[in-house]
């Protein structure tokens with residue numbers, strides 16, 4: 697059985713769209729009929745990702761954008777609305793994972809950089825999406841938190857702080873915009889097999905076998921499984937769902 701969504705006539709915007717779960721979600725939105733704005737700091741990769749979608753007959757726009765720069769974010773969102781006429785769904789997903797560090801040794805620049813991408817980037821993205829959705833009176837936003845938004849992990853204080861912050865941002869904005877027809881949720885992926893996780897495994901920061909044993913469903917998640925959850929949250933099927941932090945983590949946070 698396969699689950700399908702119908703986003704024909706709708707526009708979606710995805711950050712971190714050229715890799716991992718952002719790319720999988722951009723592909724899923726496009727396959728469901730949405731026009732997609734793909735934003736990423738990696739110019740070559742985001743142009744290739746958008747080209748793949750247009751070659752397959754979908755509407756897609758590559759947007760080179762560093763989410764730490766509010767002006768770039770505003771321009772990317774505005775260009776998407778100019779190109780496709782509206783904004784219905786967004787997945788604010790761009791993020792980075794710094795190397796683990798003892799909390800007593802954490803470098804201030806590293807701490808600031810993680811917050812700038814993972815938290816401020818989502819703040820800026822959501823802010824400029826809401827300007828369009830507020831005028832439209834409709835829309836659905838999904839912000840990418842993590843299992844790291846729900847629990848702690850040794851060596852990961854800065855990353856987990858950023859991901860806990862995403863949930864606070866999401867809940868408050870959801871309460872503010874629920875009465876105006878806009879739903880805002882967070883997703884909390886577990887360990888998902890993406891280039892980010894491959895890098896952690898290669899660096900010896902993560903043991904794949906241990907990571908698999910850490911969840912009830914005894915394997916890593918796939919980017920496509922995250923995309924499915926994002927599309928559901930943006931669909932009318934989730935019409936009464938707002939302000940949640942949805943774990944898609946194979947049971948990790950059930951322990």
Ligand SMILES: NC(=O)c1ccc[n+]([C@@H]2O[C@H](COP(=O)([O-])OP(=O)(O)OC[C@H]3O[C@@H](n4cnc5c(N)ncnc54)[C@H](O)[C@@H]3O)[C@@H](O)[C@H]2O)c1
Nearest residue numbers: 712715716717737762763789790791842885887888890892
């Ligand atoms: N992979 C996991 O296990 C996992 C688990 C929980 C949460 N997450 C979160 O999911 C999101 C996506 O992770 P992924 O695993 O797909 O990673 P990934 O590294 O495969 O993709 C991240 C994308 O974000 C882009 N990016 C990074 N900095 C950016 C910036 N400043 N501006 C714009 N784009 C930027 C990168 O170029 C890349 O395309 C991140 O927020 C990550 O923290 C990942």
